[in-house]
Amino acid sequence: VTRLVLVLGDQLSQDLSALREADKARDVVVMAEVAQEAEYVRHHPKKIALVFAAMRKFARALEEDGWNLRYTPLDDPENAGSIVGELLRRADGTGAGDVIATEPGEWRLIEKLNHAPIPTHILPDDRFIASRKRFEDWAEGRKALRMEYFYREMRRETGLLMEGDDPAGGKWNFDHDNRKPPKEGLNFPAPVTFTPDADTQAVLELVAKHYGDNFGDLEPFDLATTREEALQVLSHFITHALPRFGDYQDAMMQDQPYLFHALISPYMNLGLLNPMEVCRAAEKAWQDGDVPINAAEGFIRQILGWREYVRGIYFLEGPDYAERNALRHDRDLPDFYWGAQTHMNCVAQAVDQTKRYAYAHHIQRLMITGNFALLAGVDPHQVHEWYLEVYADAYEWVEAPNTVGMSQFADGGVIASKPYVSSGAYINRMSDYCKGCTYSVSAKTGENACPFNLLYWHFLDRHRDRFQANMRMKNIYASWDRMDADRRETVLREAGQWLARLDAGETV
Ligand code: FAD
Ligand code: DLZ
Ligand code: SF4
Numbered sequence: 001v002t003r004l005v006l007v008l009g010d011q012l013s014q015d016l017s018a019l020r021e022a023d024k025a026r027d028v029v030v031m032a033e034v035a036q037e038a039e040y041v042r043h044h045p046k047k048i049a050l051v052f053a054a055m056r057k058f059a060r061a062l063e064e065d066g067w068n069l070r071y072t073p074l075d076d077p078e079n080a081g082s083i084v085g086e087l088l089r090r091a092d093g094t095g096a097g098d099v100i101a102t103e104p105g106e107w108r109l110i111e112k113l114n115h116a117p118i119p120t121h122i123l124p125d126d127r128f129i130a131s132r133k134r135f136e137d138w139a140e141g142r143k144a145l146r147m148e149y150f151y152r153e154m155r156r157e158t159g160l161l162m163e164g165d166d167p168a169g170g171k172w173n174f175d176h177d178n179r180k181p182p183k184e185g186l187n188f189p190a191p192v193t194f195t196p197d198a199d200t201q202a203v204l205e206l207v208a209k210h211y212g213d214n215f216g217d218l219e220p221f222d223l224a225t226t227r228e229e230a231l232q233v234l235s236h237f238i239t240h241a242l243p244r245f246g247d248y249q250d251a252m253m254q255d256q257p258y259l260f261h262a263l264i265s266p267y268m269n270l271g272l273l274n275p276m277e278v279c280r281a282a283e284k285a286w287q288d289g290d291v292p293i294n295a296a297e298g299f300i301r302q303i304l305g306w307r308e309y310v311r312g313i314y315f316l317e318g319p320d321y322a323e324r325n326a327l328r329h330d331r332d333l334p335d336f337y338w339g340a341q342t343h344m345n346c347v348a349q350a351v352d353q354t355k356r357y358a359y360a361h362h363i364q365r366l367m368i369t370g371n372f373a374l375l376a377g378v379d380p381h382q383v384h385e386w387y388l389e390v391y392a393d394a395y396e397w398v399e400a401p402n403t404v405g406m407s408q409f410a411d412g413g414v415i416a417s418k419p420y421v422s423s424g425a426y427i428n429r430m431s432d433y434c435k436g437c438t439y440s441v442s443a444k445t446g447e448n449a450c451p452f453n454l455l456y457w458h459f460l461d462r463h464r465d466r467f468q469a470n471m472r473m474k475n476i477y478a479s480w481d482r483m484d485a486d487r488r489e490t491v492l493r494e495a496g497q498w499l500a501r502l503d504a505g506e507t508v
Contacts, residue, residue, distance in 0.1 A: 135312030151305030326412035370407035
């Protein structure tokens with residue numbers, strides 16, 4: 001009997017477990033652009049266009065490979081509007097009695113498939129280096145789930161950057177050599193861009209019509225939409241940017257969105273690139289003597305370490321993860337996250353870049369927009385939805401642990417051992433934003449005081465009960481306590497006044 005083989009928009013891999021399990025001669029692949037997936041949050045138009053264009057091209061490649069396939073475009077009058085609805089419609093049309101699927105990257109969709117009124121066999125998604133089971137075994141019985149220890153096990157297991165039993169270069173982690181501040185005169189490689197072909201052009205028209213009002217610029221659209229193109233992005237990165245990736249990993253520069261970053265997360269998350277092939281490519285560049293160890297190690301840690309780890313946490317922690325709010329924050333997400341004016345140059349830069357490119361690099365996400373939301377006490381669920389909407393690489397399995405856990409501390413410390421908060425001094429050290437800002441980063445109080453300076457202490461003071469016993473925060477509380485009482489009072493009062501102006505809808 002014919003079976004349906006579901007391929008979701010972020011499962012565009014030839015070696016997908018559902019395709020491996022299927023029988024090309026008998027089974028029918030189902031792919032569908034559906035309103036439910038395109039609208040469960042208001043995704044950035046570039047993200048929707050990327051998913052649809054890549055889906056259409058992947059579907060064509062499968063057909064050329066001999067698969068019998070049913071593809072539903074968004075504006076097909078028969079479109080059932082949801083993944084399960086489309087499966088039922090295709091079952092009717094083909095006489096198929098059951099479905100084979102690869103596990104989706106989101107609890108919401110897993111539950112929908114589990115409750116589908118057609119038998120659905122969900123296979124593990126093995127496009128990751130560690131299986132869910134492998135991560136659960138690692139986590140079992142541990143008090144703290146720190147990424148660094150998981151990463152070392154992954155290094156040993158894969159042999160990546162290993163010399164026998166020892167880490168290449170004698171250390172597991174070369175971060176000490178990384179994180180240089182930006183400096184003038186650096187030459188950043190221009191990103192590889194792709195001119196939309198007729199298929200992509202048709203998708204752009206469709207997305208403009210249906211989702212043109214969502215936050216974000218649809219055009220220019222120059223992203224890769226096939227595996228071949230994604231491989232070009234990877235190879236360009238390895239040759240031109242990886243050598244300096246480690247050094248400037250945390251730097252931020254006005255009008256320079258990409259620096260030495262890889263820009264490959266959208267393609268890995270769609271399934272066009274496999275994480276292991278990406279790590280091996282970086283390892284080879286180091287073996288060939290083309291990149292230093294701090295760059296290769298720093299990069300591989302992001303994928304073999306962080307990417308695998310956050311996925312493990314998402315599934316380990318369960319479906320309620322994105323609802324957590326350990327610090328009980330409840331302020332609404334300010335309008336300037338949607339492009340309204342703000343005098344904070346760092347925030348304005350990060351948001352504008354996000355709007356234009358559906359991209360911001362890790363430190364902008366963590367230490368600018370994330371840091372601000374945490375300091376200001378914004379409802380983490382609203383923060384989570386924002387990150388899920390605005391980035392081209394955002395899928396819940398990777399976005400939620402980064403936002404709810406790492407960035408907002410809303411999981412109470414499952415991921416982060418202390419909250420990622422900073423005053424303006426850190427932003428000033430790592431960026432060139434402050435010199436173009438209305439606020440003064442060196443002013444700690446007064447009219448021009450950088451809001452990060454005020455809110456930093458406000459945050460620490462209001463969460464003192466939770467954090468003062470944290471060994472890693474002892475010194476911070478000690479310096480707060482050393483300040484004279486009047487000064488502390490002024491900082492807290494001015495922070496409160498600034499937040500009141502924010503709440504009143506003033507441009508801040
Ligand atoms: P590079 O800096 O060049 O890094 C290389 C690769 O490492 C990335 O492509 C990515 O696959 C991986 N990586 C690096 N850091 C992480 C991390 N913390 N978690 C998982 N993978 C990582 N990444 C996403 O892929 N999707 C998201 O929705 C997402 N949301 C985030 C939300 C917040 C609040 C924060 C702080 C980080 C988030 N990240 C997310 C992680 C990181 O910011 C992006 O992976 C990275 O900016 C992608 O750009 P790049 O390819 O140029 O990365
Ligand atoms: C993100 C996305 C979008 C915008 N649209 C679709 C779609 O129309 N059809 C589809 O199969 N998948 C889409 N996706 C990806 C899914 O939302 C994704 O598979 C789940 O969020 C699980 O990661
Ligand atoms: Fe951001 Fe403060 Fe610097 Fe302005 S002064 S750019 S608000 S850190």
